[in-house]
Amino acid sequence: MARKSLIHREKKRQKLEQKYHLIRGSSKKEINKVTLLSDKWKIHGKLQSPPRNSAPIRLHRRCFSTGKPRAYYRDFGLSGHILREMVHACLLPGATRSSW
Structure with missing residues (x-):
C-alpha cells in the first residue's frame, strides 16, 4: 500500500x-x-x-486499490500484483490466467 x-x-x-x-x-x-x-x-x-x-x-497513474505507482495496467487501472490476484480469483471477465 x-x-x-x-x-x-x-x-x-x-x-x-x-x-x-x-x-x-x-x-x-x-x-x-x-x-x-x-x-x-x-x-x-x-x-x-x-x-x-x-x-x-x-x-502519475496509480493502482485503484493499493495506490502503487509501478506496474500499472491502464486497461484495468490496477497494479500487476492485484491484477494477477483478481484474475486467479476469476473476478476479471475476459482475462486469462497465467502462472509466472
Whole structure:
C-alpha cells in the first residue's frame, strides 16, 4: 500500500491540472498563432505563471486499490500484483490466467 500522503498529493495535482487546463490550452494555441518572437516570449511567460503541479506531465497513474505507482495496467487501472490476484480469483471477465 502506498503512503497516504503520496496519494493525496497526486489527487491535489489532478485537481490543479483540471483547474488550469483551459488556461494552458489557450496559451499554447496563442503561441502557435503568433509570429513575432517577442510576443511568443510574453505568452510563454504567461504559460509559466500557473503552479508547476498543474502541468499534466506531472500526473502519475496509480493502482485503484493499493495506490502503487509501478506496474500499472491502464486497461484495468490496477497494479500487476492485484491484477494477477483478481484474475486467479476469476473476478476479471475476459482475462486469462497465467502462472509466472
